[in-house]
Structure formats: C-alpha cells, structure tokens
Amino acid sequence: MTGKQSFLYTTLLYGCAFILFLEWLYPVELVSDVRNMTVFLVYAIFCFAIAMLRLRWWLSMPLKGMGLVLILDSLFLEPSLFSSAWLNQAVSEISLNLNALMAQHWGALTPLFRSLLFLLLIWMLSYLLYYWFIVMQRVFLFVVMTVVYLSLLDTFTPYDADAAIVRTLIVSFIALGVGHLSQEEMRESVRFAWLKKAPSWVIPLAVLIMVSVLTGFAAPKFDPQWPDPVPFLNSAAENASGLENSDDAGSQKSGYGEDDTQLGGSFVQDKTVVFKAKAQDEHYWRVETKDVYTGKGWKKSQNTQYNLQSSDAIDMDTFSDDVPVEEHKAQVTFQNGRPMGKLVYPYGITGFAANGVAADLDVDMQVDRQFGEIRPVQNGSISRLKQYTVQYDVPSFRPDVLRSVSPGDDPGGLKERYTQLPDSLPERVGELAKEITEDATNRYDKAQSIETYFGQSGFRYQTSNVPVPDADQDYVDQFLFDSKEGYCDNYSTSMVVMLRSLGIPARWAKGFTSGEVVDYGETDDDADVYKVTNANAHSWVEVYFPGSGWVSFEPTQGFSNLTEYQEQDSNAESGNETEQDTEEPETDEPDTAEQSDEADEAAQAQETRSNGSFPWGYVLAGAAVIAVLALVIYKTRFRWRMAYLLRKWQRRPDDQIFQEAYLCLLDLLAHKGVTRRPDETLSEFSQQVDTLYQTTDMGRLTTAYEQWLYKNELTSQDEVRLRELWRQLMKRILA
Structure with missing residues (x-):
C-alpha cells in the first residue's frame, strides 16, 4: 500500500471512528449534570487530530496535556496560569479529591477533578480507537459497543437514540466496508489506485448502505416483543416501588x-x-x-x-x-x-x-x-x-332511579367539562358507541351496555406484549379496533371516551382495588384484613347521574363492579303488578245479569257448605299455594343448597364438605348449561368456566380439589380461603 493509499485509508477509517465516538458524547449533557459539552467536543477533536497526524509520543503527549491544562484553567482556576497561587490551588484540589477517592466518598469529588477524569478518558479513547481501527482493524467490536450503549441510554434515560442508531448504522457500514476492502488488498497483495478506481468500490458500498437504510425505514415495524425492563428493575430494587412516582417516570x-x-x-x-x-x-x-x-x-x-x-x-x-x-x-x-x-x-x-x-x-x-x-x-x-x-x-x-335519567340530561354545567374529547378522535369510536347502545333508552342502560361490551366482543386482559399506539394513532382507537388487548387503563379510558361521544358525562378515576383478604373476621360483623399491593393499582369509570351523583362502573375484564345496588327494582315492579291485579275487579263494572249469576253461585256454595259437603275450594287453594311454594323452592334450590353447605362448612370444617361444595358447583354449572365433556379434564373445564365468567376462582378451586383428591393436602387455613372463593363464584354464577 502506497503512502497516499495508506493516508486515505486511515483518514477515512479514523474519521468513522471519530463520528462513532461522538455518539458517545452527545447524550452526556442530557443524562448528567455537564453544562458545557462544547469544551469537551473541542478537546476530542484536538486529540483525534493529533492521533491522525501520527505525531511522536514525546510531542503528542505534551500537546494533549497542555490542551487539558488550558481547559481546566479556563473553567475552574482563577489565578494566573502557572503562578504560585495557581499551583497551590491545583495541588490543593488534587490532594482533596485523592483523599475522597481513598475514602470512597464519591459525592465529595469536585467539578474540577471530575472534569479532569473526563478529559483523560477522551485522551485515552483517542489513542485506543486509533489502535483498534487502524492498527488492529477491530472495527466490529466498537460498532457493537456503540449500539449497546445507545440502546441502554434509549431504554433507561430520556435520551432518544432513534437518529443516533441510524447514523451509527450508516457510519458502521462505511467503516466495515473500507476495513474489509483494505484487508483483502493486503491479503491478496493487490494494489490499485484508490482515487482512480474509486467508483469500483464506492458505488457498491453506497448502494449497500442506501438499500439497507431505506429497507429499514420502509419495512413494517413490529411492536415491542418484550416487556419494558424498567418497571421490572424498579420493582426488584430496594424501595423502588414507592407510590409517588415523579412526573418523568414514564407512562x-x-x-x-x-x-x-x-x-x-x-x-x-x-x-x-x-x-x-x-x-x-x-x-x-x-x-x-x-x-x-x-x-x-x-x-x-x-x-x-x-x-x-x-x-x-x-x-x-x-x-x-x-x-x-x-x-x-x-x-x-x-x-x-x-x-x-x-x-x-x-x-x-x-x-x-x-x-x-x-x-x-x-x-x-x-x-x-x-x-x-x-x-x-x-x-x-x-x-x-x-x-x-x-x-x-x-x-x-x-x-330504577338511575334509569329515570335520560341520556341528554345536563347536570348543571358539568356536561361540557365531562364530555370533552379531542378533535383528533376518529369518528368510528363514536359510531361504535352508538352501535353498542342502540337498544338502550336511558343513561344507565347505555353505560351498562358499554360496560359489558368488552366481555362479549373478543377483548383480552393482558399486561405483557401490549402495543403502544403510534405517534399519529389515538390510544382508544388503537385498543378498540386494532389490538383488543390491554389492562385497566385501556378498558376504563375506552369506556369514558365512548360515553362522552354519546353526550354522557363521565370521568376517569384511579386508585386501588380492594386487594386480597389475608385474615378473615371471626364473625360476619368482624372486619377482614385486606392486603393491597402495587399490582392492585387500578383505574375505573365514574358516570354522573343527576339526583344520584357519580356512580362507578367497571369495564375491565376479570374485575367486578364494587358499586352496591338496591335489590328493590324487581320487587317494586312485582308489587305493582300484584296491586294492579287486585284492583282490576274494582275498576270493572259487570252488568246486572253477571251480578245475578255470581249471587246464585255464592248462594249455591253457601248451601253446599251448610249441607256438610267437602270444602273442595279450600283444598284447591291450598294445593295451589303448595305448588307455587314448591316451584319457588325448586327454582331457588341452588341458593338454599349453597346457604346450607356454607353454614355447615363454617360450623364444622371437613374435607368431605369441600367435596360436596365442589360437586354442588358442578351441578350448578350444568344447570346453567355449562357442562363438562367426557374427554375433558377438570383443569380444562375450569379454564372454560373462568373464561366464561371472567374470573380465576374456578381454576383455584379445581387445583385445590385435585390436590385433596389425590394427595389429601388441605389445611384449615386452606378451607377458609376455599370457602370464600366458592361462595363468591356461586354468587357470580347465580347472578
């Protein structure tokens, strides 16, 4: 290789090394307390230029050292350069920081000493990169290190490395191409004029880079395939699960x-x-x-x-x-x-x-x-x-009171505030809300229709592999029409937005769910102890009803609405019907012939009774009452059976009662049309039940039942927990 060829090769390759090194410096100002990166960039250019000129060590070292001293003097030292006061201050600074290093008091290091260490790092890297790229031709190692460095910064810091990754890709292709060409020339002992033959190697390399960059830019991008590691590391670190995250903690x-x-x-x-x-x-x-x-x-x-x-x-x-x-x-x-x-x-x-x-x-x-x-x-x-x-x-x-509120009622000025939606919201979100609630005529039924929509339309509760909306994509639109996978924030936000698109005031509420019971009260009046973890952090929906206030709704799959409702609606309707039936004869006015016939029948009945005949009328009335009672008992037999088993289980915990309760649960499911196939295991059947009722209780009960059946592993504490799970699941199915 001639001198011109060698200089052109080293200049081009070392220039790539310098550009890659700059990618290491750009984020420093953002992720640290450095406020004057220009000075360090100038010193980096100075050091790389000296290395590029290949000056002798006895000349390059004093030059780099003098540049370092001038920078520190301009930034931190007030006395005249190399004066006695200047030397005393410099020695004092170095002595103070060396003592802090020995004592491992890292926070006591002064800005001057930290800047000195950073400048020395730039000095060493300018030489190491020359050694790696020019002498050893280990280009790929530094390329990999740069990509890993940028990836970590992009993941764990506010630094956005998208453009940096693209620049690194382009420069890396150039460096790898030039380095490979030089190695082949030296291996084959082939010489050619680099400038005269430039098109023979520059054009293919440029085409390769252009095609690679354009392909990467135009190709479809997969959503993140792994969960964000930041929350995992935060939860694993000591005291990293504090509740009040800072505003820049991320979404x-x-x-x-x-x-x-x-x-x-x-x-x-x-x-x-x-x-x-x-x-x-x-x-x-x-x-x-x-x-x-x-x-x-x-x-x-x-x-x-x-x-x-x-x-x-x-x-x-x-x-x-x-x-x-x-x-x-x-x-x-x-x-x-x-x-x-x-x-x-x-x-x-x-x-x-x-x-x-x-x-x-x-x-x-x-x-x-x-x-x-x-x-x-x-x-x-x-x-x-x-x-x-x-x-x-x-x-x-x-x-019934909530249903009396019409969808368009204005709750005294709240409507404008709590029906706000961005202008960028896609129209199909509102169209879907209208389609879901087309059969509902009041605010309460519309809210319930949207609340239950997610459990009937193929949506799935998931915390991993949840896609992030693109920059021009609406969060709710992406969940409703594209992914249909997410957690409470997706469900609750979507319900609020759909309600607002219908003109129904709604807002987004957040806090915690009730948690898990860890200690049951001894009696029904005693309080239970609930354990609430960070995993119980939750969001839900509040809808405004004039005359009643804010009522919470729970659209998230697998979660139950904890709002209490009075069970008076159906009773009131039933009572009205009874009263109406009783009053109907009074409103009718039969004619004289009918009254005469009724009087004759009454007289005949009275005569029969007076003659001592058997009172068949009373018998028939009693039989009708008994038949009605029997029908009611039959229809509610599972409720009576549940109450009986629960009382028996509480008084005398026994493994056999757990078996009775589990078999009763299977009978109730069969009564509801959820039957187990002959070739289906209990575990498979429990998954079907949990999916249908949006719970995990059936799977937990089945696991305990199988352990008891095959291993006889059931403690008294387990029975208390299983009894509560069984009661909740029975109530949910009966509802």
Missing part, C-alpha cells in the same frame, strides 16, 4: 403513578405490599380523578385547588344525600415505611382519624372536590401518615 408503571399523559405499553406486575386495610367490605380505594382526554392519556383541566376541611366532617360531594347509605369504618396501615402524601379512601368518606399522632398535633384535610384528592396536613405541612382510620358511608343506588 408505563408498576403500581400507582402520577403521570398519565402517555398511556400504553406493557408493564411488570409488582407484588410489593403498599398498605393493609381492615374493613368489613370490598370497595375501591380512591385517590384522584382526571377529566381531560388528550388522545394519548389523561391530564387535569386545571391545577388542584385545595380547601381546608375538618377531619371529622369531610365532604367530597360524590353522591347525593338522597342515596341510601350504610355507615362503615376502615383502618389503613402503610407498609415498608412508604406512606403516600395523598389519602387513599373509600367512596363516601365522612371522617378521618390519625392513629399514633400526638394529641396536640391536629390533623386537618386539604380537599380538592373537583378531582377527588385529599391531603392530610399538620401545622400547614403535608403529613405522610403511616396509619389512619376513615369513616365512610357506603352508597346503595337504585337502578
């Missing part, structure tokens, strides 16, 4: 988070316990609501406005005073020393009491009624209480 969370502006994507379930609650019933643990849908997520229409309220008289105005309520009390205890600055509370909260707080430290409540946020404060500062007790009224809504 994919494991647990409760603050930022909901970018929803979508997979996440890893975090089973870290957040708090334990001692309560008598299951209910949502509410934290806040949001009202503005952006097409990508949720935000608030305005800043929170807190008003001070007494802790024993909290008024959230969630539902009307006309709604019947039942007073309850619950105790919340946060775990792992990570209490929230906001209150987690049940619907209908009326009072609050801090546990373990000194009597002279009053706790008041800062309440934002618009977004449902409550903050406990002490002496004007937010208090993060580890344990507190809440009093609350459990509302019980009447479906």
Whole structure:
C-alpha cells in the first residue's frame, strides 16, 4: 500500500471512528449534570487530530496535556496560569479529591477533578480507537459497543437514540466496508489506485448502505416483543416501588403513578405490599380523578385547588344525600415505611382519624372536590401518615332511579367539562358507541351496555406484549379496533371516551382495588384484613347521574363492579303488578245479569257448605299455594343448597364438605348449561368456566380439589380461603 493509499485509508477509517465516538458524547449533557459539552467536543477533536497526524509520543503527549491544562484553567482556576497561587490551588484540589477517592466518598469529588477524569478518558479513547481501527482493524467490536450503549441510554434515560442508531448504522457500514476492502488488498497483495478506481468500490458500498437504510425505514415495524425492563428493575430494587412516582417516570408503571399523559405499553406486575386495610367490605380505594382526554392519556383541566376541611366532617360531594347509605369504618396501615402524601379512601368518606399522632398535633384535610384528592396536613405541612382510620358511608343506588335519567340530561354545567374529547378522535369510536347502545333508552342502560361490551366482543386482559399506539394513532382507537388487548387503563379510558361521544358525562378515576383478604373476621360483623399491593393499582369509570351523583362502573375484564345496588327494582315492579291485579275487579263494572249469576253461585256454595259437603275450594287453594311454594323452592334450590353447605362448612370444617361444595358447583354449572365433556379434564373445564365468567376462582378451586383428591393436602387455613372463593363464584354464577 502506497503512502497516499495508506493516508486515505486511515483518514477515512479514523474519521468513522471519530463520528462513532461522538455518539458517545452527545447524550452526556442530557443524562448528567455537564453544562458545557462544547469544551469537551473541542478537546476530542484536538486529540483525534493529533492521533491522525501520527505525531511522536514525546510531542503528542505534551500537546494533549497542555490542551487539558488550558481547559481546566479556563473553567475552574482563577489565578494566573502557572503562578504560585495557581499551583497551590491545583495541588490543593488534587490532594482533596485523592483523599475522597481513598475514602470512597464519591459525592465529595469536585467539578474540577471530575472534569479532569473526563478529559483523560477522551485522551485515552483517542489513542485506543486509533489502535483498534487502524492498527488492529477491530472495527466490529466498537460498532457493537456503540449500539449497546445507545440502546441502554434509549431504554433507561430520556435520551432518544432513534437518529443516533441510524447514523451509527450508516457510519458502521462505511467503516466495515473500507476495513474489509483494505484487508483483502493486503491479503491478496493487490494494489490499485484508490482515487482512480474509486467508483469500483464506492458505488457498491453506497448502494449497500442506501438499500439497507431505506429497507429499514420502509419495512413494517413490529411492536415491542418484550416487556419494558424498567418497571421490572424498579420493582426488584430496594424501595423502588414507592407510590409517588415523579412526573418523568414514564407512562408505563408498576403500581400507582402520577403521570398519565402517555398511556400504553406493557408493564411488570409488582407484588410489593403498599398498605393493609381492615374493613368489613370490598370497595375501591380512591385517590384522584382526571377529566381531560388528550388522545394519548389523561391530564387535569386545571391545577388542584385545595380547601381546608375538618377531619371529622369531610365532604367530597360524590353522591347525593338522597342515596341510601350504610355507615362503615376502615383502618389503613402503610407498609415498608412508604406512606403516600395523598389519602387513599373509600367512596363516601365522612371522617378521618390519625392513629399514633400526638394529641396536640391536629390533623386537618386539604380537599380538592373537583378531582377527588385529599391531603392530610399538620401545622400547614403535608403529613405522610403511616396509619389512619376513615369513616365512610357506603352508597346503595337504585337502578330504577338511575334509569329515570335520560341520556341528554345536563347536570348543571358539568356536561361540557365531562364530555370533552379531542378533535383528533376518529369518528368510528363514536359510531361504535352508538352501535353498542342502540337498544338502550336511558343513561344507565347505555353505560351498562358499554360496560359489558368488552366481555362479549373478543377483548383480552393482558399486561405483557401490549402495543403502544403510534405517534399519529389515538390510544382508544388503537385498543378498540386494532389490538383488543390491554389492562385497566385501556378498558376504563375506552369506556369514558365512548360515553362522552354519546353526550354522557363521565370521568376517569384511579386508585386501588380492594386487594386480597389475608385474615378473615371471626364473625360476619368482624372486619377482614385486606392486603393491597402495587399490582392492585387500578383505574375505573365514574358516570354522573343527576339526583344520584357519580356512580362507578367497571369495564375491565376479570374485575367486578364494587358499586352496591338496591335489590328493590324487581320487587317494586312485582308489587305493582300484584296491586294492579287486585284492583282490576274494582275498576270493572259487570252488568246486572253477571251480578245475578255470581249471587246464585255464592248462594249455591253457601248451601253446599251448610249441607256438610267437602270444602273442595279450600283444598284447591291450598294445593295451589303448595305448588307455587314448591316451584319457588325448586327454582331457588341452588341458593338454599349453597346457604346450607356454607353454614355447615363454617360450623364444622371437613374435607368431605369441600367435596360436596365442589360437586354442588358442578351441578350448578350444568344447570346453567355449562357442562363438562367426557374427554375433558377438570383443569380444562375450569379454564372454560373462568373464561366464561371472567374470573380465576374456578381454576383455584379445581387445583385445590385435585390436590385433596389425590394427595389429601388441605389445611384449615386452606378451607377458609376455599370457602370464600366458592361462595363468591356461586354468587357470580347465580347472578
């Protein structure tokens, strides 16, 4: 290889190395506290230029060292260069930082010393890259390292490496092509004029790069195939499962988070316990609501406005005073020393009491009624209480009252705010909502139609491999028509948006579900202890009904609506029918002939009875009553059987009772038309049942039944848990 060929080859190859090295420097300013990257870029160019000129070491080292000193002097050292004061300050800085290094006090390192280390790193890399690319011709190793580096930054930091990856791809092809051509020339001992023969190698290389880049740009892109590793690593790290994530934590969370502006994507379930609650019933643990849908997520229409309220008289105005309520009390205890600055509370909260707080430290409540946020404060500062007790009224809504609200009722100015939708929302979302609710004539039935739509239309609850909408794609539209896979945020947001497209005021609520029972009360009146983890973080839907207030709905598959409804609707209708039947003879006016016939029949009956004949009329009436009672008992036989087995099971826990209960469950399923095929195992059948009723209880009961059947493994604690699972599943099927 001639001198010109060697210089052209090394210049081109080393230029590629320098461009790749710059990809390492560009993100530093974003991911660190460096504020003057221009200085380091200039020093990098200086060091690479010296290496490119191949100056002798006794000349290159002083030049690089002098450049390093000048940079540090201009940034940090005030005295004149190389003066005694300058030398004293430099020596003092170096001594101080060396002592910090020995003591492993990394935070004590000064900016001057950290800049010195960074400049030395650039110095060394300028030589190492020359050695790798020119001397050893190990181009591929540094290319792989650069791609891995950019990928990690793109995953774990705010740095967007899309353009950097494309630049790296182009430069890497050039470097690999030039390096391979040079190796072949040296191996075959073939010489050719690089400039004269440039088209013979430049054109194929350029075509290869262009085709590769265009193919990568135009080819269809698969959605992420693996879950985002960030939530998994956060959940695995100590104390990384805190509740109050910062605003820049991203849209994919494991647990409760603050930022909901970018929803979508997979996440890893975090089973870290957040708090334990001692309560008598299951209910949502509410934290806040949001009202503005952006097409990508949720935000608030305005800043929170807190008003001070007494802790024993909290008024959230969630539902009307006309709604019947039942007073309850619950105790919340946060775990792992990570209490929230906001209150987690049940619907209908009326009072609050801090546990373990000194009597002279009053706790008041800062309440934002618009977004449902409550903050406990002490002496004007937010208090993060580890344990507190809440009093609350459990509302019980009447479906007939809710149905009396027409779809277009304007709830006193709330409609405009809670029917907001972005202009970019595709029209087919509203068209689908109209199609789903075309048979419903009132607001309640429309909401119920959308709530049950997802469980009947092929949607699947999933937390992994959940696609992220494209930049120009609506979050709800993508879920409803493309993926049909997602978790609570997908379901709840879609229901709110569809309701709003129909002019029905609705908002997005978030907090936690009731959690898992870990300790049952000894009696029916005793409170159970629930364990609530980050995996119980949840979002649901609230719909406004004038005269009743905000009513929650649960569209997410596998979750039950925890709103209580009065079972008076059907009874009231039945009572009206009975009253109408009774009054019908009074409204009719029979003619004289009919009255005469009835009088003759009555007289004849009276004469028969007086003659001592058998009272067949009473017999027939009694038989009719018995027949009706028998029919009612037969129709409700599974409810009676369930009550009998449950009472028997509670009084005398026994393995045989568990078997009876499981067989009763199979009988009930067969009665409902869900039968097991002869060639179908119990496990396969349980999967079919869980899919049909959107639960996992059947699979858990079947697993326990098989363990008892084949291994006789069933403890008293297992029986308590299985009894509750069996009761819940029986109630769901009977409903």
